[in-house]
Amino acid sequence: MKRIKAKIVEHKKLAPAIYSIWLQAGVIAGIIKPGQFVMLTLDECFEPFLARPLSVADTNRDKLRLIYRVVGKGTRLLQDKKTGESLYVLGPLGKPVKPVKNKKIVLCAGGLGIAPLLFLAKKLSKNNKLTLYFGARTKRELILLDEFMPLCEKISLATDDGSQGKKGLVTDLLIKQLIPNPQPPTTIIFAAGPLPMLQKISNFQFPISNLKLFGFLEERMGCGCGICFGCGVKKKDNGYVRTCTDGPVFDLNEIEL
Amino acid sequence: MKRIKAKIVEHKKLAPAIYSIWLQAGVIAGIIKPGQFVMLTLDECFEPFLARPLSVADTNRDKLRLIYRVVGKGTRLLQDKKTGESLYVLGPLGKPVKPVKNKKIVLCAGGLGIAPLLFLAKKLSKNNKLTLYFGARTKRELILLDEFMPLCEKISLATDDGSQGKKGLVTDLLIKQLIPNPQPPTTIIFAAGPLPMLQKISNFQFPISNLKLFGFLEERMGCGCGICFGCGVKKKDNGYVRTCTDGPVFDLNEIEL
Amino acid sequence: MKKTQNIKIKNLIFKNPLILASGTFSFGDKFISVVNQMGGIITKGITLQPRPGNPMPRIWETASGLLNSVGLENPGIDAFLKNILPGLAQLKTNLIVNISGNQVKDFTALAEKLSDADIDGIEINVSCPNIRETDKMLGQDPKTVFQVVSAVRRKTDKFLITKLTANFIDPLLTAQAAKDAGSDAVCLVNTLYGIALDSNTGKPMLGGIFGGLSGPAIKPFALFCVWRVASRLKIPIVGCGGICSADDVREFLHAGSSLVQIGSANLRNPYAGLEILHKLSDKNFKGGVK
């Protein structure tokens, strides 16, 4: 794990309030894997005091790509940063997703959950068959589709307002399209998105034998690196695990959402 | 008094760590007078929490010019602001210098004290004879000379390192050059600069009858507008006056420095 | 802007829950248009004798807050009544006078002098960190709080707020004492103790050596104090500490305040009270944590 001052090499808007940023992040970019994340410190000043967790959406040698939505103080500060400016990056953090082969991979993204799934898709597409279910509020937030196109066999879209794809929740779409068609027993679902989406998927009884079901959790974090015990997730068999060091990707059968 | 969101229309470096900034400050620019100042709030965030006082160095219709040295958190934030960005300006604050006619005006500036004296010089030069004594650390910090040139009959310079003008303190220069030459009884000295400079001038017994001696004080401020009682200056005849509402320009015979 | 709801405590009606805090808005003589739109204004602390205040610097900025050791600079009660109060007669809001002293009899005398004055209430400040004549703040001992408030109550029928400290004392104890002594409300909380030193020389940064810490930095603590007292004692609470936004006001109302005071935010921006008022919609708050 390293903490480095990283220069912004590209910063662009993908949709209203959604940005993609490429950082020169040296060794961190070189070793980080899908499922992992970084913590960003945006300013020398103490407001905000804590660093902010963001998933890795892609890498390219010593460059790291993050995709974020502006929701509060920290992301607003990030939005204001210009190409050439720097910020601090701590990483890689969390456990990488274990590489798999010859599986049927179902990716289910809600909103910005698409970001970590892009990195994952790039790694898994060589040796597996990928399907993407992607839901967003509206057409303009269905970002990154051109990048998923060459990676996936099939892409199904949903929007809250029906402006593109099915109108409604992506989980409904997933269940409706997946279930009538028997799935191979090698199916793995990776879900990333808001908590209600993960809960819905976690609670649904998929009629798929041997189904593995992983969720990308975005629990509120203190340190991001295992030292503050601030990010516990309840295990089904009692006790807490840490999102930051035991996750953030969890087998949804093992935890309580 | 008003508080307005002011756009930066020009921001440029005059010397290392010294900047000139022009703000679109609407009505504030229109009514502010020499001797007065503004308080700047740089950020929505609470660090720094308080606004920062800066003297007015010039105006042009609805535009306001400030000249500042980067010394800490607030001025560093200001330095980072780009043309087109905005900040909050509260003003006009403080008492204007009373306009005078047919006087011999001696301006004595130490460092950034030159900023408020520029605005004053522009107003007084029409009806008075001006002399400028200006001391700075080094040649590069002898800023704004080209703007003072047309306003003053005489300019005398000093630098700490002797890189331009006399080597040494501007106060020594002032005393040395002013005193051997009898001055008219209509002389007014306006001094702006660091506290030790003002103290030296205040304590010196100028052999000039009817000499008026004014100093621009830069006491640490809370509100800048008379509501917190945080900026008292001790009067010689006991009690405190407020730098922000009774000053910041004071008759140096009336206060204790 | 929707009209905010009147709040009535005892006989006093506040047109909205926002009060400008003592020491952060002069005597109500500045920014009159702001003052008039607030629910009330509390004057700078007044003492029996004039006080010149502490040496400079009196303000030291800290992370998301500030220390002050203004030291209760004020002209004394007689000069206040004679020179300042008449100028406040036209104010269109509740005018509350903040009083301070070293001992019970100071407060008795102050209350007596104010009992016929044209003011809407008195805030009894037993929590000023800049009163140095006594080793402890008066407000650090429930018995003393009871004595001070009783003494004032005997002299006047005016609306009384007792302004409490949470420095080294559980404000629940002193709030109970203030209530028992007949205070109509309590203000929670005054500044925390604080000090700043020059990291090179060790010299204190404030002329008064130490001072009171205020601003957003203390908000979670102030809110805790309000929440603690509100959930255990029935007395109207005026919340105070770090309030800078309409959301902050809502938090304090939820925690159990009936009114709030805006202090340091005025230093940052003298129009803060007004801006907060404009953002405060007419939601009908019910006290208590959900």
Added chain:
Amino acid sequence: MKKTQNIKIKNLIFKNPLILASGTFSFGDKFISVVNQMGGIITKGITLQPRPGNPMPRIWETASGLLNSVGLENPGIDAFLKNILPGLAQLKTNLIVNISGNQVKDFTALAEKLSDADIDGIEINVSCPNIRETDKMLGQDPKTVFQVVSAVRRKTDKFLITKLTANFIDPLLTAQAAKDAGSDAVCLVNTLYGIALDSNTGKPMLGGIFGGLSGPAIKPFALFCVWRVASRLKIPIVGCGGICSADDVREFLHAGSSLVQIGSANLRNPYAGLEILHKLSDKNFKGGVK
């Protein structure tokens, strides 16, 4: 970097004044290279029985600080001794175990179990805002502090730090009690109480409802507590509260601390301790305010 000076208190030598604060650096099992360069590390608080900790969220950011209601999540003393401590044997710095409990006999039992352990000291935490089994913190009563520290002292010769609160109690009183009971040092101060509410719904933001406030926000108050106790009582002080820079460390040393703890700063940046160490030159500090 110049070498910083050793600090010796009782029998224990600290190679520099920087200690990683309890609860902000796991058990010393993470970032070992950082831990080894510090003057010491204090483990997450350990209790007699395992504790699962509080529900989420456990951390809530505030202006220049944060609230935590982690709730002393820990595996309990037996599991700590069996599973965690052996892994810490190679640490090249002072390992101090922070212990917490609801009553005196918890501390007695904890001290007994630790008395033969391979550790350099014990920090007695009587100031945790997240112990909810009792209405008051143990550390809010000087008599209780005396009892707890005496009980631990009877069971062990180990270096003892008593970690005090300044919530609603003058730490001078509890520092005196800790000293009288044989504590080798006191740590000033643990977190302040704090709460945050959803401004719309009034719902508490922390799973544990309220929590402890830490970070730069509380620094002026923590420094005041150190300064107050240091100027009135002779006992080594470990300063704590909002320390984020070498200048902050110097301020605390000037105020009268012998050592300091770095807490929240580690959450922001786990290398904070190391960065502060690099900036701390070998100035020979003399305690006391100039």
